[in-house]
Amino acid sequence: MSQVSTDYIRAEINKAVPADIRQKIEKIVEDNRGKAGAAIRVLQQVQGISGYLPPSVLQTVSGYTKIPLSEIYGVVSFYSFFSLLPKGKHVIQVCMGTSCYVKGGEKIMKTLKKDYNLESGGITADGKFSLEMVRCLGCCGLSPVIAIGTDVHRKVKASQLKDILSLYK
Amino acid sequence: MSKITLTINDKQVTGQEGDTVLDVCRNNGIEVPTLCHFKGLTDIGACRLCLVEIEKERRPVPSCTYPARDGLVIRTHTEKLETNRRQILELMFAERNHLCPYCVASGDCELQSLAYKYQMDNVRYDLSWPALEVDSLHQHLVIDHNRCILCGRCIRACDEIACAHTLDFGNRGWKDMVCADLNQSLGQSSCISCGACFQVCPTGAISAKSGTYRGKPEEFTGVDSACTICGIGCSINALVKDNKVVRIDSPDLASSRGLLCYKGRFEQIYDKKNRITKPLMKKDGKFEACTLDHALDAVAAKFGEIRAKHGNDSVAGLTTSQISNESLKAFKGLMIETIGTTLVDTLDGDSFRVIHQGITKFRNDGKLDIEISPEEIFKADCVLVAGADPLTTHPVIGAAVLNAYKKNKANIIVLDAQKNSFASRSAVWLKPKQGKEEAAIKALTDSLKKVDAGKSGKDAGLDAETLVDAAKIIAGSKNCVIIYGEGIIKLQNPDVIAALLNLAAVVGKSDKGSLKIISLKPQGNSRGAWETVGLCGMQRADMSKVKAAYIVFADDGMADPKVLDAFKKTEFLAIQASYLSPITERADVVLPSPIAIEREGTYTTLDGKSVSVSRLVNPPDGTKQDHETIREISQRFKAR
Ligand code: SF4
Ligand code: SF4
Ligand code: FES
Numbered sequence: 001m002s003q004v005s006t007d008y009i010r011a012e013i014n015k016a017v018p019a020d021i022r023q024k025i026e027k028i029v030e031d032n033r034g035k036a037g038a039a040i041r042v043l044q045q046v047q048g049i050s051g052y053l054p055p056s057v058l059q060t061v062s063g064y065t066k067i068p069l070s071e072i073y074g075v076v077s078f079y080s081f082f083s084l085l086p087k088g089k090h091v092i093q094v095c096m097g098t099s100c101y102v103k104g105g106e107k108i109m110k111t112l113k114k115d116y117n118l119e120s121g122g123i124t125a126d127g128k129f130s131l132e133m134v135r136c137l138g139c140c141g142l143s144p145v146i147a148i149g150t151d152v153h154r155k156v157k158a159s160q161l162k163d164i165l166s167l168y169k
Numbered sequence: 170m171s172k173i174t175l176t177i178n179d180k181q182v183t184g185q186e187g188d189t190v191l192d193v194c195r196n197n198g199i200e201v202p203t204l205c206h207f208k209g210l211t212d213i214g215a216c217r218l219c220l221v222e223i224e225k226e227r228r229p230v231p232s233c234t235y236p237a238r239d240g241l242v243i244r245t246h247t248e249k250l251e252t253n254r255r256q257i258l259e260l261m262f263a264e265r266n267h268l269c270p271y272c273v274a275s276g277d278c279e280l281q282s283l284a285y286k287y288q289m290d291n292v293r294y295d296l297s298w299p300a301l302e303v304d305s306l307h308q309h310l311v312i313d314h315n316r317c318i319l320c321g322r323c324i325r326a327c328d329e330i331a332c333a334h335t336l337d338f339g340n341r342g343w344k345d346m347v348c349a350d351l352n353q354s355l356g357q358s359s360c361i362s363c364g365a366c367f368q369v370c371p372t373g374a375i376s377a378k379s380g381t382y383r384g385k386p387e388e389f390t391g392v393d394s395a396c397t398i399c400g401i402g403c404s405i406n407a408l409v410k411d412n413k414v415v416r417i418d419s420p421d422l423a424s425s426r427g428l429l430c431y432k433g434r435f436e437q438i439y440d441k442k443n444r445i446t447k448p449l450m451k452k453d454g455k456f457e458a459c460t461l462d463h464a465l466d467a468v469a470a471k472f473g474e475i476r477a478k479h480g481n482d483s484v485a486g487l488t489t490s491q492i493s494n495e496s497l498k499a500f501k502g503l504m505i506e507t508i509g510t511t512l513v514d515t516l517d518g519d520s521f522r523v524i525h526q527g528i529t530k531f532r533n534d535g536k537l538d539i540e541i542s543p544e545e546i547f548k549a550d551c552v553l554v555a556g557a558d559p560l561t562t563h564p565v566i567g568a569a570v571l572n573a574y575k576k577n578k579a580n581i582i583v584l585d586a587q588k589n590s591f592a593s594r595s596a597v598w599l600k601p602k603q604g605k606e607e608a609a610i611k612a613l614t615d616s617l618k619k620v621d622a623g624k625s626g627k628d629a630g631l632d633a634e635t636l637v638d639a640a641k642i643i644a645g646s647k648n649c650v651i652i653y654g655e656g657i658i659k660l661q662n663p664d665v666i667a668a669l670l671n672l673a674a675v676v677g678k679s680d681k682g683s684l685k686i687i688s689l690k691p692q693g694n695s696r697g698a699w700e701t702v703g704l705c706g707m708q709r710a711d712m713s714k715v716k717a718a719y720i721v722f723a724d725d726g727m728a729d730p731k732v733l734d735a736f737k738k739t740e741f742l743a744i745q746a747s748y749l750s751p752i753t754e755r756a757d758v759v760l761p762s763p764i765a766i767e768r769e770g771t772y773t774t775l776d777g778k779s780v781s782v783s784r785l786v787n788p789p790d791g792t793k794q795d796h797e798t799i800r801e802i803s804q805r806f807k808a809r
Contacts (some may be wrong), residue, residue, distance in 0.1 A: 002350070006352065006353055006354055006357070009351045009352065009353050010357055013351065013353075013528075043324060055351055058351060059593060063592065064577075064596070066333070066574075066594075067348040068328075068333075068334035068337065069340070069351055069359065070335055070336055070349060070350050071334065071337050072336060072347060072351075073337065073339045073348055073350065073351045073352055074337045074338055074339050074341065074348075076535075077340045077341065077348075077352070078340075078341045078342075084351070115712035134520075145757050148637045
């Protein structure tokens with residue numbers, strides 16, 4: 001998970017969680033009660049509801065599971081899979097493994113920042129794209145690599161980003 | 170427990186089964202350095218300073234987590250271990266910013282002391298200079314992550330002692346940090362401000378805003394006493410320098426009653442302005458300082474004069490319930506025995522009367538011993554909190570509820586028209602319409618008795634389902650404790666309290682002996698005051714004919730200037746107080762009074778136990794203990 005500002009959490013944490021989502025969370029918690037590694041399963045399934053874990057939702061999870069918020073944060077902040085911030089319609093993952101980094105991963109990040117105002121953990125204003133920095137996508141021979149949703153784009157040059165992104169509506 | 174024999178550094182030593190190797194070392198006077206260990210907290214073996222060599226173990230092992238066994242052969246200070254220790258210290262210094270001269274803890278820091286001990290005069294690694302946050306939004310505490318060594322003592326104290334579990338490690342990996350809730354500022358988190366984390370932190374990472382930069386531990390004197398603020402009577406140990414309290418700690422933090430709260434630990438230390446240090450007398454509408462003799466004579470003379478003219482009940486007395494039992498007895502002696510008035514009361518008398526009447530309705534005697542001790546909360550598997558917010562008013566009791574919640578998986582049921590601090594942890598929140606608490610309590614009682622609760626439930630504005638949920642939880646519990654407080658007391662309706670007692674009897678399937686119920690009384694010595702003075706002033710009398718009054722406010726922070734409205738027509742008002750306020754403005758004579766940290770004597774806890782209180786610092790010159798001042802007036806009155 002990438003770092004989130006205190007202001008964001010403070011603004012979000014006391015928002016009301018809609019009743020239908022509360023019910024879904026309660027069911028997820030009940031279904032996992034007593035199972036090994038329940039906390040991670042619960043969080044994973046809850047993230048499935050709306051694609052990310054809003055702070056107010058984590059508060060609800062904490063209430064149902066009786067797991068303290070700080071412990072939940074410990075889990076959520078450890079796995080890059082979890083996000084406290086909304087994700088875009090399309091999630092861009094930029095590989096920052098050694099090979100991709102050397103071959104231009106950083107330049108890709110800079111371009112995304114410059115042209116789309118996207119930073120790691122961030123989302124575009126229209127909600128279309130969000131960006132994650134990842135450690136290794138396992139295609140070092142094709143570096144630098146980015147993944148958008150389930151598509152992998154290989155040997156990406158910063159100048160091609162505009163064309164690539166335009167493929168996603 | 171059986172005895173075991175080990176060999177440490179070639180010497181035979183003994184220990185008990187269940188001890189760790191570290192315990193055995195320490196009990197035998199062998200000093201093994203530690204940082205993440207804190208007596209009473211679960212050991213986690215994080216800092217690696219306590220590593221020792223044990224025969225047949227391939228590598229050095231942490232003595233703090235290694236169970237001692239019969240026959241172990243151990244070395245604690247080999248050259249290799251000592252070199253390792255020095256290296257660990259260097260790495261700690263390199264990891265974050267440990268620039269001692271600029272740290273609040275310098276001189277009182279376990280990391281610094283160890284560095285001295287290991288003569289660590291340089292660090293062979295590049296310092297990593299992280300620029301970490303300093304979080305100072307909390308009212309009493311500052312967390313400077315730059316000084317943190319990630320020992321996790323604060324986290325374990327917060328979890329195991331405070332049972333708040335506000336703190337935990339987050340961002341694990343090289344960005345590992347102590348985080349509050351979702352990595353929020355401590356001041357915006359679920360922190361209950363108990364200060365346990367501050368007391369256990371070995372470095373300057375967690376400091377208190379009160380009492381920083383006041384010097385080194387060897388310059389302080391320790392005073393053992395009990396806290397007088399809220400009536401729980403927690404043991405405290407104060408460090409004092411130059412007649413100033415530097416900090417207040419718990420003498421045995423990890424024991425079951427070791428937790429303190431923000432009032433006892435922090436708030437009572439702060440200096441406040443407008444302290445009254447000299448007796449004052451009003452002359453032509455203005456106060457003038459005078460000698461104590463003069464003021465005391467004037468008060469005794471005036472009371473005598475007025476009593477002679479208008480009779481005994483022309484003089485009235487009112488006192489705060491923050492003062493000691495000795496002072497309360499002296500007050501009663503002066504007013505009832507010496508002056509002979511029947512008009513005495515405590516400032517929180519209304520609370521007493523409604524509780525007393527409630528108990529009387531329930532079982533005729535009105536005795537407070539119907540209640541149990543807060544100790545019982547630790548054993549509870551269900552807690553009903555009615556019209557109370559213990560985490561704010563009596564935080565140590567609030568934390569006991571959290572303890573039961575965490576350790577006994579107790580369900581918390583809140584019955585309150587207002588939201589309280591347990592909200593997110595409560596299993597059920599019964600939210601009656603304002604003023605409909607009695608109906609709500611009755612509905613709950615009926616549901617428990619399996620009587621149809623539909624009507625009273627509806628009347629209270631509770632939905633049937635919530636009521637059933639609450640009843641189910643209570644019926645399924647073995648040890649349910651009921652706590653009520655301000656929200657119920659301020660209704661001033663004895664029927665509500667009788668209804669709660671009745672509920673407690675139904676819940677506990679108990680007769681009318683002692684019930685598992687606790688009332689959170691408003692003041693530090695409410696119970697003592699009610700048992701000495703309260704019973705005399707069984708109703709707030711009509712004060713309209715009163716010509717003179719003697720009022721002891723001391724440092725009562727809750728005193729409302731409106732209490733003086735009853736004395737609008739008095740000719741003469743003598744007030745004993747610690748601070749100038751709109752209340753003292755109305756007085757004809759003001760007598761100085763010590764503040765909490767300056768008082769001594771005995772106090773009665775809210776569950777009726779007597780605790781003895783020592784003064785932490787001396788009152789200003791010329792300010793006597795309240796009972797001394799009051800007795801002086803009695804003597805002068807008699808000697809007129
Ligand atoms: S003050 Fe108490 S509740 Fe707050 S973080 Fe420290 S230990 Fe936890
Ligand atoms: S804040 Fe203090 S007690 Fe907590 S982990 Fe850091 S050094 Fe240890
Ligand atoms: S004290 Fe044993 S590892 Fe820290």
